[in-house]
Amino acid sequence: MTQPIFLIGPRGCGKTTVGLELARLCQSEFVDTDHWLQTHAGKSIAEIVELEGWESFRARETATLEAVTAGSGIIATGGGIILSAYNRQFMREKGTVIYLCAPVPVLVERLEAFPEEGQRPTLTGKPISEEVSAVLAERDALYREAAHHVVDASLPPAQVVQNIVTALHLACAS
Numbered sequence: 773m774t775q776p777i778f779l780i781g782p783r784g785c786g787k788t789t790v791g792l793e794l795a796r797l798c799q800s801e802f803v804d805t806d807h808w809l810q811t812h813a814g815k816s817i818a819e820i821v822e823l824e825g826w827e828s829f830r831a832r833e834t835a836t837l838e839a840v841t842a843g844s845g846i847i848a849t850g851g852g853i854i855l856s857a858y859n860r861q862f863m864r865e866k867g868t869v870i871y872l873c874a875p876v877p878v879l880v881e882r883l884e885a886f887p888e889e890g891q892r893p894t895l896t897g898k899p900i901s902e903e904v905s906a907v908l909a910e911r912d913a914l915y916r917e918a919a920h921h922v923v924d925a926s927l928p929p930a931q932v933v934q935n936i937v938t939a940l941h942l943a944c945a946s
């Protein structure tokens with residue numbers, strides 16, 4: 773692997789989970805932009821949004837993307853990273869972008885089971901199933917525009933990892 777692999781997709785599609793497994797399998801570096809950002813800010817995303825607003829979080833997210841993109845490795849992004857045209861182009865130019873695609877009911881089930889409120893403050897103020905549906909409707913085209921490959925993320929994590937390895941012809945164990 774000579775370039776970074778960026779995992780994109782909505783909240784709950786498994787960017788963090790699949791990214792970690794893929795990095796283990798391929799013995800690559802792994803970084804999660806949300807985790808990096810929160811560690812460096814010394815605050816959770818919910819706190820940043822409450823204190824500074826979403827615009828400030830988005831600016832921090834772009835700075836994080838630039839800071840963590842070096843050499844090769846697996847980069848799990850936050851679900852809204854594709855909202856910025858700059859970020860979409862940056863990822864496409866610097867590496868390979870994979871859209872982890874899953875239907876709304878799958879995302880809702882995962883997010884209800886494991887909400888991680890500190891990392892996922894509400895985006896719309898709506899109940900979770902309405903929010904996931906509305907946000908995905910707005911963003912699906914942007915994920916597709918940014919992605920080099922689209923992978924079915926409703927499968928178990930190990931299977932999603934294998935499908936990425938196959939799609940990218942990665943020389944990792946299988």
Ligand SMILES: Nc1ncnc2c1ncn2[C@@H]1O[C@H](COP(=O)(O)OP(=O)(O)O)[C@@H](O)[C@H]1O
Nearest residue numbers: 782783784785786787788789882886927928929
């Ligand atoms: N492929 C999968 N199959 C089943 N559960 C998954 C899968 N991917 C992620 N999960 C679960 O869904 C939740 C959200 O996953 P996470 O990796 O944090 O998603 P993201 O980073 O895309 O928001 C976690 O509880 C995780 O264990």
Ligand SMILES: O=C(O)C1=C[C@@H](OP(=O)(O)O)[C@@H](O)[C@H](O)C1
Nearest residue numbers: 782783806850851852891892893
């Ligand atoms: O969809 C979004 O706008 C967001 C997704 C979150 O990351 P995950 O996709 O890893 O949950 C996190 O970056 C932040 O709460 C904003």
Ligand SMILES: [Mg+2]
Nearest residue numbers: 787788806848
């Ligand atoms: Mg994540």
